[in-house]
Amino acid sequence: xxxxxxxxxxxxxxxxxxxxxxxxxxxxxxxxxxxxxxxxxxxxxxxxxxxxxxxxxxxxxxxxxxxxxxxxxxxxxxxxxxxxxxxxxxxxxxxxxxxxxxxxxxxxxxxxxxxxxxxxxxxxxxxxxxxxxxxxxxxxxxxxxxxxxxxxxxxxxxxxxxxxxxxxxxxxxxxxxxxxxxxxxxxxxxxxxxxxxxxxxxxxxxxxxxxxxxxxxxxxxxxxxxxxxxxxxxxxxxxxxxxxxxxxxxxxxxxxxxxxxxxxxxxxxxxxxxxxxxxxxxxxxxxxxxxxxxxxxxxxxxxxxxxxxxxxxxxxx
DNA sequence: CGCTTTTGACCCGCGC
DNA sequence: GCGCGGGTCAAAAGCG
Numbered sequence: 396x397x398x399x400x401x402x403x404x405x406x407x408x409x410x411x412x413x414x415x416x417x418x419x420x421x422x423x424x425x426x427x428x429x430x431x432x433x434x435x436x437x438x439x440x441x442x443x444x445x446x447x448x449x450x451x452x453x454x455x456x457x458x459x460x461x462x463x464x465x466x467x468x469x470x471x472x473x474x475x476x477x478x479x480x481x482x483x484x485x486x487x488x489x490x491x492x493x494x495x496x497x498x499x500x501x502x503x504x505x506x507x508x509x510x511x512x513x514x515x516x517x518x519x520x521x522x523x524x525x526x527x528x529x530x531x532x533x534x535x536x537x538x539x540x541x542x543x544x545x546x547x548x549x550x551x552x553x554x555x556x557x558x559x560x561x562x563x564x565x566x567x568x569x570x571x572x573x574x575x576x577x578x579x580x581x582x583x584x585x586x587x588x589x590x591x592x593x594x595x596x597x598x599x600x601x602x603x604x605x606x607x608x609x610x611x612x613x614x615x616x617x618x619x620x621x622x623x624x625x626x627x628x629x630x631x632x633x634x635x636x637x638x639x640x641x642x643x644x645x646x647x648x649x650x651x652x653x654x655x656x657x658x659x660x661x662x663x664x665x666x667x668x669x670x671x672x673x674x675x676x677x678x679x680x681x682x683x684x685x686x687x688x689x690x691x692x693x694x695x696x697x698x699x700x701x702x703x704x705x706x707x708x709x710x711x712x
Numbered sequence: 713c714g715c716t717t718t719t720g721a722c723c724c725g726c727g728c
Numbered sequence: 729g730c731g732c733g734g735g736t737c738a739a740a741a742g743c744g
Binding site for chain 1: 715716
């Protein structure tokens with residue numbers, strides 16, 4: 396699947412998220428990877444504070460078979476070419492990857508205020524305009540140079556089966572671009588966190604081979620709490636998995652053999668198995684709250700979080 | 713009116 | 729050097 400190959404994403408490696416601690420772990424399959432980002436929990440990447448999930452044993456309540464990874468985490472690598480990470484679409488089990496210390500890199504101020512200096516005669520105006528243009532371009536160039544020097548932000552991606560492109564994750568995003576993706580009828584959308592101090596970006600695109608799958612890529616780490624955190628800070632109420640998409644969506648279970656190629660991965664394991672999806676979604680749903688009444692207490696009806704089709708399926712059993 | 717989305721233009725890196 | 733694709737900018741339009 397080409398689109399997934401695309402999300403191998405330049406210089407990235409893939410690793411698992413361990414639901415038991417919701418952090419990145421040295422899973423046996425990838426133990427040869429030097430994952431320095433292990434200190435960076437998956438939830439943390441999304442800006443969810445540890446105390447919201449560290450004490451939760453909700454994940455342990457899940458049957459083993461359901462305790463699989465709901466996502467693929469893709470980390471930005473430094474000094475590592477794609478060929479060394481996933482040569483010929485293979486993830487080498489012996490590859491050692493050095494990950495960058497890229498957490499909370501201060502963002503470059505994203506403003507280039509152009510001072511409008513005086514309005515003279517026509518010639519002067521043209522000159523001013525040209526000067527401004529040059530200035531703007533120089534500023535742009537300078538800005539880009541700075542941003543290039545800036546260390547790469549950690550990235551991770553996950554695939555979600557969803558009817559809607561944009562999946563709610565508790566943060567507010569502003570769309571700043573859209574690009575057509577080569578060999579895909581679906582465009583890629585670029586979002587930026589609306590928080591002024593936050594430099595997190597998000598890319599959303601549909602999988603070419605399976606339009607029902609939405610690939611979301613996060614870049615960077617939120618420097619502020621999610622509006623959802625407030626709600627989740629209550630005792631006995633576990634965080635809503637930010638990976639859990641909006642109602643009507645399924646987070647894909649990602650299980651793959653380290654020696655599998657991306658192509659194999661996407662053609663076999665990523666082939667949507669409705670049963671698996673269903674199980675995955677139910678499993679995710681169980682993580683929401685240990686006490687069902689809390690959901691109601693929060694004004695969240697579990698049914699609201701479950702696609703009606705799934706519920707129907709569930710109830711008909 | 714303020715915020716968000718749209719969209720064409722631009723820049724950059726990379727491969728040839 | 730050139731073309732291509734990815735990523736970003738920013739003016740204009742849209743929206744509540």
